[in-house]
Amino acid sequence: MFDSPETLAEALAGEDYVIDPEFAVVVHLATALERPLLLEGPAGVGKTELAKSLAAAGGRRLVRLQCYEGLDDGRALYEWDYGKQLMHVQMLRDRIGELLSGTTTMAQASARLRAEDTGLYTEDFLLPRPLLEALLSPEPVVLLVDEVDRTEESMEALLLEVLAEGQVTVPEIGTFTARSTPWVVLTSNDTRELSPALKRRCLHYQVAFPTPERETEIVSRRAPAVATDVVADVVELARRLRELPLRKSPSISEVIDASRAAAVLGLESAGESEKVRSTLLAALLKYGSDRELAIARLDGDGGAAVEVAEDSGWVRRSSRPADTTSGAFGKGRAASTGGSAGARDRARRGLR
Known part of the structure; x- marks a missing residue:
């Protein structure tokens, strides 16, 4: 289908999926050798999107098995039509x-x-589920086994026959061999270690967050209406947030959402970023604790007003709602720094 990694990268670019050259080589090998491809990495780095874009670029139908805790063979392989x-x-x-x-x-x-x-x-009387459906399809498909790490190890064992032999055994009938060879993409968010037997049957690639330059290109493709400097600012904010010990780091899709939110609110340059500070964090962060931590770190002064109880001698920090992303966008730093210095002076006087 694809003559080279460069051809593959161009085809994916036509679907607005920007891929690193090294990653393109691995995906090209998976399609050329018809080997399953296991993608591991944090949530939101484009693993699932690769399978979707690969199906579109290759002119194949996407068959998706969304994994979850408690998934059994009846939902993954087949069921009997009892009615x-x-x-x-x-x-x-x-x-x-x-x-x-x-x-x-x-x-x-x-x-x-x-x-x-x-x-x-x-x-x-057989009702094929995603795994068997992909094998029985007369036309080649892309089989996406999404978030395989969320299932039990018993489901991994069930996948081995499909991945290694390209077949499924139905006890009442016999063995179904693949009528066409699917491109198989498995994704994992690294919530648990996958079995060596599963990894042995796949090509493997560890997907990480892209560089700021490549992420800017990705976001610009998916949100073309947003000004380039605004996209760069949002990407830089996301990069700084990912360096913090958050419960959930911003994904690429959330960076795209934040950029689109900036465009909806009429942000045309980085100088107007104050208008959408709270909106950007609402799009990028999904936990209250993450938001509080981000406000504190991005302000550069703890992000809280220090209130001193004169009679008891203890210091209490309360959240400050304003000026959340000034550190990331470089705006309003002087005002926030001055307020912080005054708060620290008051705290020192109260603790003496």
Whole structure:
């Protein structure tokens, strides 16, 4: 499909997916060798989006298995259409009398029924789920096994036959071999260590957050209406936030949302960033504790007003709602610094 990593990168760029040259080589090898590709890394770095863009660039249908705790083979492989089977049995009921005519004992009736093929367990009554659907598809597809680390290890064992042999075994029927070879992409957010057996059957790539320059290019492609300098400011803010010990670092999609929010509010240059400070943090951070930490660190002075209880001699910090991203955008630093110095002087006087 793709002659070279460069051809692959160009095709993905046509779907607005910007890929690093090294990453493009690994994806190209996965498609050329028809090997499963395991992508590990933090949430929001573009692992799932790669599978979507790869399907679009390759002209293939995307078949997605979203993993979660408690996922079983009935949701991943196949189920039997019990309603359809019941209707089939009702249709056969009138024929059973004819079939059993001439029998005088239960043993004879049972033996005759066993000898007949009632057709209940055939492919006609099978409901393929994503794994089997990808193998039974006459046209090649892209199979996305998303967040495989959220399942139990027993589900990993179930995947091994699909990944290594390209087949699925249904006990009542037999083995289904792939009618076409899918491109398989597995993603993991590193919430737990995957088994060596699963990793052994895949090509592997550790996806990290892109460089600011590449992330600016990504965001500009996905949010073309936003001014370039504003995109650069939002990317820089996200970079600084990712250096903090947050519960959840801003993902690329959240950076895109923040940039679009800036455009909706009419931000045309970095000098107007004060208008959307709280909106940017609302788009980038999803936990109150992360927001408080970001305000404190980005202000550069602890981000809180120090209030001194004169009678008890202890210092209490209360959240300050204003000036949240001035440190990241370089605006309003003098005002915030002056206020912080005054607060520190008051604190020192109160603690003496």
